[in-house]
Amino acid sequence: MSKRKQPGRSKADPAPTTQESAGPEPTPPEPMAPEPTPDPPATRTPGETAYDRSARDLTAPGEVDYDDHDLLGQADWVIGGEAARKARQQGLYAGYVLFLGALVYGLPIVQAVFRTSDASSLGDQLSSPEAIALLVASVAALLGAVVFAGRFRGPVVPPMPWIDLVLPVPLDRALALRRWWRYAAVGGLFIGALSGLTIGAGLAFAHLAGPLTIIVTTAVGTALGVLATRLWLWSQVRSWPGPDRGLSLLWRVPDALRELHAESLRAHSANTSTMAGSALTGNLRTARLALTRPVRHGRSARLRPGRPFGVLVRRDVIGLRRTPGAFLSGLGLTLLGGAIVTWAFTQPAAPSIAATIGLLPLYLGFGAWAEGLRLQADNVGTPSLLGTGELTEAVAHVTVPTALTLLVLGGWVAVAGALGSLPGSAPLSLWLILVLVVAGNVLAAFRGSPTFMLRPQMVIAWYAVPALTVVVLGSLVAVLTKAASYTWLSVVSWLVYAVLAWAVSKVRRLTYLHRA
């Protein structure tokens, strides 16, 4: 119950709650608020709410009582009816499916991750300071990603009608938004606990740790899930100017919810719709622009004129200087992916699946640095402004990310060499991985728009093709390298170059496909 006080005025008669409004299925309110009357009746008419009574004389002296739960129930009923309640119950079913999925797929995958021919060496390596530092860095990166996401799409995103029609009502905002926070909080807690449980169980089943580890990893996963969700909310609060934006909001959730501005909620809800719509229609440019902040850094730097290829390369360098977030996220992902992939290729104790795990961040890190390539693809179909051919332009745009990725991989190879473990096949295999990552990113940038019937599963598959190509072929390279099966490795290396040729043909095809 919240109160709207008018100082120095007497309190209005408390309104009794009717059976209709207190029951499990609230009835809709009167369609029109009655005209203010100087003397409201002492009892409510059927269907009347506390708000109806108090609204009759907002100018009269007194204090207005609102039954927040009553108002919220009315709003729920009017907006969604019984269907909304059923939809909310489906969240439980989604959790059940997720749990089953973790049991059926998660546990075997984690077991495979830690399955090795040399458990003791792997155990030593996993408990080494380097591995622990990498783990801490990964968790920090994950939490950083959550904070980043919260700027555009926080955990509290009610539908637009709720924002426009219910939030303006003088309800306690913490109560009005609590439901969406609870969805996110329960989801974060559940996913964290499930991840911890899966990893702990995988370690225990692979005999790399005792059964007690399961409890520890589950507890740590749960705590991280809670922390991540609260950081997500905190980041959402910080996405809009306000007086209270400190870290103390992490444990003052109701206050954090009260800090959420209606305009901010509207922006986050619109971002959600834009991203979901763009994702479903395969319009990646719109989704990307919805996620990126306008560039404002480094405007005093100037693009130095020169030969066409050089100036295009310098364009990408200056672009990264002006988008430090993209540069740093690319660096973090490439360092992480490069470390895991190099470890997989240079350490005999490393499980084969380690390369599979490392390839994804490596691929994504390259992609964070390849904005020039995506902008070239965005320009397809518009009259030509640049005087270079499409292939020259594409090669120029992969130069900077390739050089940076090469630098990172070279650094990790040097570290492995300094530690005394560098098989001769490792540099060659890592070269193939680099070619694969370049080809995958060119494929991703020039995939165009889906030309098939837009069904969610097909769109997801369409998205995943470049990344899947990199991960599957890269994993094959890792397995064959570890098995020292060089004949088959040479076959796969041809496949890798075939993917590169496919990517080049995609650049040409997309560039001219628009002319119809």
Add this chain to the structure above:
Amino acid sequence: MGAVAVLTGEVRAEGVGKTIDETTLLLPTDVSADPGECIVLRGPNGSGKTTLLRIIGGLLVPSTGTATIGGREADERDRTVRAAVAALLGAPTTYRDLTLVDHLVLIDSTWGGDPATSDDRSLALLDRLGIAHLDDRFPHELSSGQEQLFRLALTFSRPASVVLLDEPEQRLDTGKRQVVAELIRERTESGGTVVMACHDPELTAALATRVVDIVPAR
């Protein structure tokens, strides 16, 4: 880009029309323009002016008729045609991480402009269009009128024997329309060909060598 033949600015569109499924976007139309001419396409909204410009620029295949640039089929895939035609048809996609002057320097460099004077040329063009003071702005920081001036700067910053413009006057005040008229006049006086769709009678009267009225399909 390698060695590319330089096409003259002879624009010929003979009986070009466009129909997609059952919908006719452009009835068969003739347009002919020689170097030094400015042809204005005139017609009500939806009559097919932009479609005609896209066909002349080689971005769209006509359903009927043929379009040529300098005697060569208008096809954007042909690098010779691409080198000959500069076009402002809709909003070009700009680099969100480059400033206005960076864009012009990039375009100038990729067309082989002298690096020693590229900055000066770029700033001079921005100055002519009255947006030199915005040289260090990013494209998303412009008003709609400034954005239109920037798009015109992008189009005029590259060499071309044929310039295609779709309503270059839109969102511009009277003074800026005069500046654009001067730029177009300079281009034609230096032997270039301009074909543009225009709704401004004053601009049309001042620039048009010939006016082609486009008849709406319905």
